[in-house]
Amino acid sequence: MTQTFSIQESQKLQLEPLKIPQRLLLGPGPSNAHPDVLQAMNTPPVGHLDPAFLALMDEIQALLRYVWQTENQLTIAVSGTGTAAMEAAVANVTEPGDVVLVGVAGYFGNRLVDMAGRYGADVRTITKPWGQVFKLEELRNALSTHRPAILALVHAETSTGARQPLEGVGELCREFGCLLLVDTVTSLGGVPIFLDEWGVDIAYSCSQKGLACPPGASPFTISSRALEKVTRRKNKVENWYLDMTLLGKYWGSERVYHHTAPINMYYALRESLRLISEEGLANCWQRHQKNVEYLWNSLEDIGLSLHVEREYRLPTLTTVCIPSGVDGKAIARQLLIEHGVEIGGGLGELAGKVWRVGLMGFNSRKENVDTLIEVLRKVLPN
């Protein structure tokens, strides 16, 4: 061992073991993890090519297909948080010069625009005020105008709480010969999704919302139709970590080493999917719907109004209008610091105008609504 220099101690901190306050996470995510999921995550790691781990990967794939309602062979978890899965989606199917049409009605639509541009896409947009959704006819017109290679839509816009209906969009995309890419970050596990019935080609999500798992391993799926585009690429995917032509060989039967997976996150994800399977997907969706309706009624009972038209509201995330004269940021901070309850503020166009309240996964329970209403009553001006 050659040690040429003396060690600088200036950055050495003398810290106590971790102490983190308990929070009820009713914001846009992360939401509280299910205790059984935390328990599973705590299992000591094994190697990323251990037979026990490879078997677990297969289970994750099957269960992801179930919660997404797809038969897509290449259905995996990406080794990062939801944004990594979004980037995987965009990076793999986008080639320089591709026309990518993005439906923008919130922050995450804009993120898709930014991302697709980085991969050389000729990005076009169709826009709506934040909180509204696109009608089939509007999408048809835009497809007809722009003739894109890919249509990208956000199923559950986390910044607005709006649910984009997807029935019929897949047929439209086939009519115009384009792929359908869908963001399901705030819908998977909590909002009815029928990926194959809807003709969705590429989708991604996260673990820390409807799946009740900590963030860090994120669902990704791609249809054989979209995969053909990937295999026909002229150039390599401009992202090594998220290249599905490589990842497919690790998750598939070849088991070729690609990168070290976040082992414990996969333990957690497997348990969160197992719990949904145990509950049953229909029951899980119905639970989210029932509890969010209770939330909506309870919020209106204390005089608050909601930003999105009822028909298009997400069961997972609700945008609540901040009453005029109320400092929304100060209220959210008070809820967090004094009562241990996190809710989110608005982003972009809705900054300062709404709070975002999530009831997702393990947190979609009546008692959490009661707790929130109780503390809101305390902190809101009469």
Next chain:
Amino acid sequence: MTQTFSIQESQKLQLEPLKIPQRLLLGPGPSNAHPDVLQAMNTPPVGHLDPAFLALMDEIQALLRYVWQTENQLTIAVSGTGTAAMEAAVANVTEPGDVVLVGVAGYFGNRLVDMAGRYGADVRTITKPWGQVFKLEELRNALSTHRPAILALVHAETSTGARQPLEGVGELCREFGCLLLVDTVTSLGGVPIFLDEWGVDIAYSCSQKGLACPPGASPFTISSRALEKVTRRKNKVENWYLDMTLLGKYWGSERVYHHTAPINMYYALRESLRLISEEGLANCWQRHQKNVEYLWNSLEDIGLSLHVEREYRLPTLTTVCIPSGVDGKAIARQLLIEHGVEIGGGLGELAGKVWRVGLMGFNSRKENVDTLIEVLRKVLPN
């Protein structure tokens, strides 16, 4: 809630809660996590903008500076495993057309070549047989020939077990006006590193080796000199998730939302860094060196020989020559399945020729060497 289709149950699995075998992970990583780290990871998550979490991020930054021995302001953890941090390094500093000179003496040098090419670099290589290292004079000649914008070297080549000396390389890079990018995936926490003294501009690592943490949050650091190149870029970084111009605003004083961090992984990383700080960096390095020397002697005592010249061997990872006539893969499998001990096989040029034995982080202990030798005695032919 509109539910148009009936739920397909074909992918629904009826699974038991997770059961994973206990393994002693003496391969190239992941290594076993420290029990206190697993404990910290199990803390229920808070939000990624929670004041408690922001404070924890600051602690991680300071402690990473300490273990790397750098004053770099932008020293953070990337939300993925080591390969994501590698990609962050390459993606941010590489612009299309940049000449990037990569020292290739193993698998991870080749990965850098592949990655840099994807970001449009004009990649040049200098090569050595796997297990050897570059001399200063060889690097000088290559810099003089190729005049690169970036020289990329692997400090600890995980595929060969060789330690690339870095004293004097930073001066060379300044002489030739290029940046120095260094892979410290298998050195951070276990091998002496003096990033600033050595004049390293960009470095990355992982959590699951010398830091004794599960994989999933990965150290990244960049000097102000290299950051200037990033801020002068003509085009955006071709990777949204890993764009340091955005990540710097989340980790810096502005705290601008970028993506949801893998909260629990950061709990774990903070604890692993705290434990190194408690042990003291010099003690930690010395422990790795002492235990690996015991390993080397013990392996030689049972008639095995080592692949790398003693002077350049890593204290964290040892490549052991597979004796002629021995099926290395079968032996490794027997160790894993019958004795619960994982060691790695060779990659690339060394496939079938070596085993890779890691003694990293929490696993760098005398009793683990004794266990390995005991089980090797049982499974190796006399």
